[in-house]
Amino acid sequence: MISPVRFCAVLLFVAASGAGVVATADDASQSASPSPQASDSHLPPDARQQALAARDALFARLSGRLMEVMQAHGPVDAIAVCSQESEQIAKQVGDEHGVQIGRTSFHLRNARNTPPDWAQWFVANRVAAEQYLNLPDGKTGALLPIRLQEKCLICHGPTDQIAPAIQARLKEVYPDDRATGFQTGDLRGWFWVIVPASGDHSPHAHGEEAGEPLPQAAGPGRAGPPFGRGMGRGFGRGAGPGGADHREDMQTIHSMFADRNKIRRTVRKLPDGAEAITESDDPQIAALIQKHVPAMEGRVGEDRPLPPMTFHPVFVNLIKHSEDYTFNYEETDKGVKVTYTADDPFVIMLVQEHAQLVSRFLKNGMEEIHNPYELPTVPASPTAQD
Incomplete structure (x- = not known):
């Protein structure tokens, strides 16, 4: 039986393993296109830090939601978080951090998770190191690799090692799934992040207009005094999940x-x-x-x-x-x-x-x-x- 805590981290990689430019190792070695120049030596101040903070937030947010569903309903039902909720979670994190963010891979699971144009060469060639690029209009692109952990094998390992109930649900939700057959330590995919130019705080995924306002955090959300007033209160600096x-x-x-x-x-x-x-x-x-x-x-x-x-x-x-x-x-x-x-x-x-x-x-x-x-x-x- 798969424990809830163990499985929740696995499903994060289900969510993180969407479609990419599908290429075999031979395809990558035969690629004739020159590689884009990637360097963090001329990045805008704080761009790298902003990208990594957004990645960590998305990693944690998805894990939290998956754990919640796992504890209530079990591992099979938790797959729905990836197929039905992960895009909105990524949008929320992006809005909160002032960036665009998503997940991609060279093997298809979710067809909607195609990489941005600037990331396609790195995905096709399975570049395993962190990449930072200067994009048009002063933006910064970050491509941050995901390595498969042993606990992720129950959903991404060899098919004969994946539980039948999980296989059945994956086939139902992702009929063209190619995200299996991995081993511990393999490059599984990437988080991609686009950091806007300094002073630009309106990130829209692939140029789309922003959607409905995000729900506010539960609780009073009021600003506290500058120092504590006892019993765990004080030090507040604003309300809501964003900002x-x-x-x-x-x-x-x-x-x-x-x-x-x-x-x-x-x-x-x-x-x-x-x-x-x-x-x-x-x-x-x-x-x-x-x-x-x-x-x-x-x-x-x-x-x-x-x-x-x-x-x-x-x-x-x-x-x-x-x-x-x-x-x-x-x-x-x-x-x-x-x-x-x-x-x-x-x-x-x-x-x-x-x-x-x-x-x-x-x-x-x-x-x-x-x-x-x-x-x-x-x-x-x-x-x-x-």
Whole structure:
């Protein structure tokens, strides 16, 4: 039986494995067209960071939705997320980050996921390294490879290793599917991103006009005071899933992840909570840490989560209990010191798990999203009648 957590990451690659310029290895070797010039040496400032932040957000958002469906209905039904919802999720992420974004491959699964013109040569020739191109009108194109993970073989591996129920649903949804027969580590496809010229914040996929307004995030979405007012509140900077504050927060996260080897973190469990010190000897990274921590706590308190906060059990429960713990934040010379305290045993467990989860994200990167996890069991608090 396929576990929900294990399968959700697999289906992300179903979503990420749409149609491309289909070419065999021989086709690629015989290609006579010259390669486009790809270099990041003359990229506009922050274009690479913006593209990578959008990729990470789409990766996390799709995973979260897949996990939600998996837990409720199982792996076969989760395939519908890729066929029916993934395009809208990509559009939402693109609008939030001010870019166009999608997924493509050299083997067909979803015929709608053809690559942009500028990416076709790289797809046909299966170029496995990240590519950045200067496009017309000051835009930047990014092509970011996807390598197949072992857990993805249940949907993309040899057909004799794919469960019959999954094969049947894939055949029903994708009758011309060619996205099987892969091995662990194979190049599976790419995320492609188009970053507009600096100052242009109207990304329309392939030149199409923007669609209906996106739904706003649940919760009050109000701006908080500049510093906390206790019980997990404060530090808010705006409402809704889109907008400059969303892009800024996601780019801050990506910048820290890119240099996470320069970040050190110590966590200490307290009888009533947890203490975490996060620091870096690099002044720029230290400044990012000091910016990120209060911004994220504000999002927890105002129920404006970012991926992966939208689906990981620790974050989901922390948001539900944001009024039940106290958050104390103190800047150090090289980062921050944070203390969470609570009275309820379950909430104490949550803040302790949160502190350790953040450490694992810094160690493992976004891949930590897909590691199996269950909240520890905590005895119920005594009631007044007890």
